[in-house]
Amino acid sequence: MAHQKQLFQLQKKFEVVAADEEMYLMEKVAGLLAESNARKKNMV
Numbered sequence: 001m002a003h004q005k006q007l008f009q010l011q012k013k014f015e016v017v018a019a020d021e022e023m024y025l026m027e028k029v030a031g032l033l034a035e036s037n038a039r040k041k042n043m044v
Helices: 002-043
Strands: none
16 A cells, blocks of 8 residues: 555656646747747848
8 A cells, every 4th residue: 555655656746747847848948939039020
């Protein structure tokens, strides 16, 4: 039973880490897109 609980806690930790990483990557992509759009506007 304790083993099951440990697995569940580990899974929850992994989900949190994965969600944090996904959020970080989305923010990074949004920043790159904003930078790209700003450059395009400067060219026009």
